[in-house]
Amino acid sequence: MIESSPLGRAVSDPMDAGCDDFAASVSRRTAVRSALGIGVGLVMASVFGDAFVETSYAAGGKKADRVLVVLSLRGAADGLSLVVPHADRVYYAARPNIAVPKDRLLAADAQFGLHPSFAPIMPLWKAGRVAAIHATGQQVTTRSHFAAMEEVEDADPGSQARVGWLNRLISLRGGGASDTTALQLGETVLATQLAGPGPAVSAAGLDKLKLVGPGGSEAARWEKALSSLWTNAPAPVARGGGRALAVAQAYAPARTASGGSVTYPKGSLGDALQGAAKVIRADLGAEVITIDQGSWDHHQWVGNLSNGNLKNMADPLGQGLAAFFADLGAMEKKVTLVTISEFGRRVKENGNGGLDHGHGNVMFVLGAGVKGGYYGRWPGLENTVDADLAVTTDYRDVLSEVVAALYPERSLATIFPQFRHKRLGFMSTVVTGGDTGPTTPAPKKMPSSFFTSYGKRSGSSRVGSKVTAPAPTLSAAGKKAKVKASYRWETVKKGKTKKRGTKRSFTIPASYLGYSLRVKVTYTAKGYKAKTKTFSWGTVKKKKK
Structure with missing residues (x-):
């Protein structure tokens, strides 16, 4: 078996400074990811305190000429x-x-x-290798950590x-994905961004990516015995065991390589x-490679430049990024790193600092x-x-620009469905080599x-x-294309939109009173861009007596 570490947190966990929603979102993410991870590729466990790492590997064990972190x-x-x-x-x-x-700001x-x-990253900034894109995020507002992350x-x-x-990105790799196409270091189950049909591996750290058993002179015999055992095991067991052994090998x-001379900040990140x-x-x-750093949920004691929750997170972030790029050596020329957070914070400080x-x-x-510098339209x-x-700026514009530069042969329309990229200008074309794979048709x-017909809605507001969302009537061509419909109910009030559910029918609760109710019906078919139509019920009124 592959060695793993149990999940656990110290008493001084920084999540204590956050809200119940964030703590709950971690548990819910774990539960959801566990359900996704079982049977989807090879999954092993991994944790660096509150920082997690996931890695995706080039198909068939080939060397990657581009690395996205x-x-x-x-x-x-x-x-x-x-x-x-x-x-x-x-x-x-x-x-x-x-x-x-x-007067304390840098690169102002x-x-x-x-x-x-x-x-610590000022040398990178001065070299034009750091871009900051402001006022980014989702178009739809949500205050839930879990919903926003998903x-x-x-x-x-x-x-x-x-x-x-x-997962959509790595699945477009020429030759397809293999067990060495995706690795996660840090958590027992895959993050949503890597979940899907493409295989991925999660591990607690490089030192845990090994077989548990005797060491020294007995290690080779132990490995040979396990190989023999898996060869004679039932097909599903044999495949799983063999794949685990291959990944460990x-x-x-990397596991046995010595560390470089660079000093990293102490801690999980x-x-x-x-x-x-x-x-x-x-x-x-x-x-x-994906890395998670938490927790940035600072409802209290943001602090100042001397101490506080923000400094406690920002210091290792700056130090860690500088150490990471210094540690890469010649490999840094093919590595691009992008940061993202589920949403931002309010403009005004609260009563708890x-x-x-x-x-x-x-x-x-x-x-x-x-191409370094500040980007984005300030509102x-x-x-x-x-x-x-x-x-x-839609966060997908940032991700799309990075993907288009690193993987120009892969279809943005497939990776980011229903989205048209607007170029921001912070990336230039990255010179690459090796197997880029075939271009995916848009x-x-x-x-x-x-x-x-697109159908008719039913039920009053x-x-x-x-209320029941319209079900489409398909033509012969639509049936042949296997068009499917999915539903997304929303309520809108004072410009704020809330996602309410995905079932076709439901009964309007009293909590919707005063909200405008609508459903977005999205039609999908393989090889075609998704099509969405919105049907509105108007403002929800009181129940008739």
Whole structure:
């Protein structure tokens, strides 16, 4: 068997500073991912405290000529502290106790400046290898960590298929994905972004990617005995055991490699980044690596430049990123890292010296192909209790630009369905070599001739009424294309949209009173772009007496 470590947290867990929703979201993510991971490729366990790493490998054991690292800042990092909009007077007025002083900012221009914790990456910034894209996020606002994480990592709004955008990316690799196409270091089950039909491996760390058993001179005999046992085992057991052994053998060079001379920050993030660097330096074919760092859910004691929850997270982030790129050596020329968080924080500080759940955020992109500097359209801030940083750049535009530069042969329409990329200009083409695989044809527009009718909605917009979304009537061509419909119910009030469910029918509860009710019906068929139609019931009214 593969060795793994039990999940556990220290008493001083930084999640204590966050909300119950974030703590619950971690448990729910684990439960959901467990359900997805069983039977989908080879899964093993891994944890670096509160930092997790996942890696995807090039098909067939081939070396990867490009490596994408996705660093998720779990818990909703405060982008307004990491990249400060010092030219916006509202920032300082709304945060009298926690704002970062203008004279302490790094790399300041007329609008923005970096938090002092990023001092270690200033050589990268000055070399033009760090880009910061502000006011990014989802178009639909949600305050739930769990819902936001799922939506961001799935990146396919309205879809019923639980397939992450990174899984779609690696599945387009020429020759297909293998057991060495995806590795996760850090958690027992895969994150949503890597979940899907493409195989992936999760592991607690490089030192855990080995067979549990005798060491020394007995190790070879133990391995031979297990190989013989799996050869004679029933087919499913044999396949699983054989694959586990093959993965352990494939990782031996990275597992036994000595550490570099670079010093990483102490803690889970430093350990995770160091493990990822060892895998890349070993050149085993790692194509995609994901790392989770938590918790950024700072409802209290954001603090200042001397102490506080934000400094406790931002310091190792800056130090870890600098160490990671220094540790890569010559391999850094093919590595690009992007950061993402499920949403941002409110503009105004709360009564606990913290920040509540917000909307817009900042994303960083570092490394190969990056044209450094500040990007994004600034929307301006408002100094009210519920004010958010408005989103002016869809987070998928950032991810799409990175993917288009690193993997130009792979279809963006497949990786990010129902989305058209708008170029931002922070990436240049990355020079690559090796097997890039065949170009995936872009999906065609779904013709109206697939439908005889889109159907009719039923039910009134009163509390207690049963409402049913329209079911389409397909033409012969639509039936041949196997068009399927999925449903997404939403309520809207004061410009805020809430996702309500995915069943075709339900009874309107009293809690919907005063909200506008609608359903988005998405039609999908293989080889065609998804098509969405919206049907509205109007404002929900009281139940008739």
